[in-house]
Amino acid sequence: MSLFSCSALFLTKDSQFQEVIITTHYGSLQIATKYGNEQLVYLPQNSMDTILCFARKIDEIKQMGTLDLNNPETQINVTFLLSMKNIEQLSLRLKGRQIFQASSNYIVLEKLAPGVKLISTLQRISVEKKAKFLSQDPLSSSRLGQLKQEADILRLLNNNSHKNVIQLEEILTDYKSVSIILEYCRGGDLLKLLYKKSIQIDVPLLMFNLLSGLKHLHDLDIVHRDIKLQNILFKDCQKMDTLKISDFGFACKKSEILYINPRCGTPGYTAPEVFSQPCKYDEKVDIYSAGIVFYNILTFKNPFGNLENISDLIKLNINGDYNETHLENTKLNNPLAYDLLTQMLQKESNNRISAYECLNHPYFKSHQKGDFIKEMIQIKRKFKKQKAINKRTKKEMVTYK
Numbered sequence: 001m002s003l004f005s006c007s008a009l010f011l012t013k014d015s016q017f018q019e020v021i022i023t024t025h026y027g028s029l030q031i032a033t034k035y036g037n038e039q040l041v042y043l044p045q046n047s048m049d050t051i052l053c054f055a056r057k058i059d060e061i062k063q064m065g066t067l068d069l070n071n072p073e074t075q076i077n078v079t080f081l082l083s084m085k086n087i088e089q090l091s092l093r094l095k096g097r098q099i100f101q102a103s104s105n106y107i108v109l110e111k112l113a114p115g116v117k118l119i120s121t122l123q124r125i126s127v128e129k130k131a132k133f134l135s136q137d138p139l140s141s142s143r144l145g146q147l148k149q150e151a152d153i154l155r156l157l158n159n160n161s162h163k164n165v166i167q168l169e170e171i172l173t174d175y176k177s178v179s180i181i182l183e184y185c186r187g188g189d190l191l192k193l194l195y196k197k198s199i200q201i202d203v204p205l206l207m208f209n210l211l212s213g214l215k216h217l218h219d220l221d222i223v224h225r226d227i228k229l230q231n232i233l234f235k236d237c238q239k240m241d242t243l244k245i246s247d248f249g250f251a252c253k254k255s256e257i258l259y260i261n262p263r264c265g266t267p268g269y270t271a272p273e274v275f276s277q278p279c280k281y282d283e284k285v286d287i288y289s290a291g292i293v294f295y296n297i298l299t300f301k302n303p304f305g306n307l308e309n310i311s312d313l314i315k316l317n318i319n320g321d322y323n324e325t326h327l328e329n330t331k332l333n334n335p336l337a338y339d340l341l342t343q344m345l346q347k348e349s350n351n352r353i354s355a356y357e358c359l360n361h362p363y364f365k366s367h368q369k370g371d372f373i374k375e376m377i378q379i380k381r382k383f384k385k386q387k388a389i390n391k392r393t394k395k396e397m398v399t400y401k
Contacts, residue, residue: 002025005024006021006022006089007020007034009081010031010078020032021034022086024090024094027155028044029041029047045155045159047099049073050069050099051071051100052094053101054067054090065081067087096155096171099171101173102172106119106120115129115131117130118184124184126182129182131146131178131179132177146249147178151178153253157222163241165217165244165245185244187233189231190297191229194300199237205241208364210293211355214355217251218283222252223254223285224245224250225250225274225285226250227269227290230247268304268317269288270317271284273285284352295341295345303322320346340358
């Protein structure tokens with residue numbers, strides 16, 4: 001967001017008004033006296049300690065409203081009076097960058113998971129992820145810390161947006177809990193998409209968008225650390241370029257890997273080096289996980305099998321022992337896809353290609369030039385069995401039943 005400044009009135013303790021200038025730039029908020037330029041308030045863009053409440057009181061005649069700043073820890077409360085037009089502009093620029101006081105003007109449409117709801121307001125449908133304050137439950141405390149970390153990463157991404165990364169819409173609190181409000185992807189996740197009837201998937205386009213999103217994260221020194229089918233969403237399940245990377249609960253800056261949940265992720269998707277001693281890795285863990293997703297889409301199988309024993313699964317995962325048998329058709333009929341996949345699933349991270357190198361692989365280049373015959377996967381679910389037909393058609397279409 002560009003620099004925005006406006007004038008306002010500060011209501012002092014003795015009920016006097018003092019002229020101030022309110023300035024916001026990339027989500028930070030600064031309030032200083034108009035005369036003397038004395039700084040009264042400064043909130044960096046990642047502030048989580050001060051709560052903003054817009055238009056608690058409105059003067060309809062003068063078209064003025066209040067802006068309240070409340071710090072629950074210090075018990076400091078200050079109020080400013082400014083035009084409704086400027087309130088609208090400030091709210092727009094600070095939404096998703098500062099924490100706002102929650103309202104009750106929404107309807108819960110569906111409970112998606114523990115602490116996650118689909119909600120509807122007058123403006124839109126969104127996803128709410130919530131965690132409670134002051135909970136004695138260690139699990140809830142951990143969730144609160146994870147949610148704050150996710151909010152920090154998403155706020156950074158709001159300033160550096162990408163079409164393949166989920167958007168943070170707001171951060172809200174009711175003083176008992178904190179919520180992050182995310183854009184709603186009505187197309188659902190990739191896991192569900194693979195089981196939908198008669199859905200065609202342009203695999204190169206899907207993977208290109210996934211890797212484009214990952215390259216953007218890595219360019220910002222952000223590591224996702226939990227790429228999997230369930231965390232790949234779509235605004236429109238018929239359009240692969242509406243793909244969104246979601247769930248940044250384990251994400252962190254590259255420099256913070258050793259200090260924030262170093263051993264994290266989902267077994268079966270996690271790169272082998274995450275399990276190593278000492279635990280040292282970089283952004284290429286996301287490439288390995290994306291490789292597992294690629295394997296899932298190409299074969300409709302899990303590379304380490306459907307093991308009920310999690311210990312056995314982790315052993316295979318640590319050793320990088322994915323099942324080569326399921327890749328025979330891909331190796332024969334689509335050698336470019338096979339070559340890209342095996343480079344993404346290299347056990348040693350030093351031998352694994354980067355997101356940038358993936359995007360420049362011939363698998364995508366030939367597709368972009370138009371001489372690549374699109375791989376279309378038509379997926380049908382019937383009695384939970386899959387059967388591939390038409391292995392080698394003009395469009396290399398594979399059908400699963």
